[in-house]
Amino acid sequence: MPELPEVEIVKRSLEKTIKFKKIKQVFIKNKNLRFKIQKNIPKKLKNEKILRIERKSKYLIVNLTKSKYLIIHFGMSGTLHLVKKNKKNIYTNLSFYNQQKLPKKHNHVEIVFNRLKLIYNDPRRFGFILLLSSKKEFLNFFKKLGLEPLDNKFNNKYLMSKIHHRKKKIKDILLDQSIVSGLGNIYVNEILNYSRINPKKLGFKLGSYEIKLIVKYSKLVIKKAITKGGSSIRDFKNSKGQKGSYQNEFRAYNRNEKKCINRYCKGIIKRIFISNRSTFFCKKCQK
DNA sequence: CCGTTAACCTGAGAGC
């Protein structure tokens, strides 16, 4: 579900709430996520202190003492929730998805602190939680990831080198985490609309000017999305509490049959499918 | 090596 900006928001929230806290206990209610949760996690995490919270593309990284890294990936439907203890389960929304009513049967993991509980909830179970126990394991796990859009090294030259020989559609290329990491379906749709590039266009057909636009707007869109607290979709009804607002800025995603917002363009956004994923674009200006 | 497709899951919403 969450792409880079949403995970970044969760990361920042966790920094304010659980950083430097000591883990008292960990419960695994259901180990069957995308990967089976290692049995020894509760034992290994007990009494560990949280030193740092980091994020790498769409992965959340909880850095513990003794070079332990708890990796959380949210898949399509994973969210984290903080529960204040003792009082009758009052939820503090950290995920920015406003799940006021927490469907408890999908609470798979609970990390208990002194007065707080951190809960991993994931109906579809495409996400996972993994413990890496050394810097070496850590580096190995992430070695295949491409640069993130906001990395200074993510520039025209880098992207050109990754794209110029590819026969895949540019949308599929941008979703490939080994090329650019952190983008997902929403933001790729947005970036291509800003760049006025047809998502079906093949990589090797893109000119250097188009590559330049993609680099520019990848940075712009991701930056703005973080500023806006990410995108919260499909839960608009629950309007209390904090929630992201980038969904109000969408130009393409979820805007089937609506007017293209690009300047001087009066085209209509259409929905098509590319690699089985909803794709929104304007035929008139995205060439 | 490359590109494409199906598969992994549950729930919400639409249409009948």
Place this chain on the structure above:
DNA sequence: TGCTCTCAGGTTAACG
């Protein structure tokens, strides 16, 4: 009300 169908913010194994 209930049934069936489609779709959902992701990733990757397997195939040609």
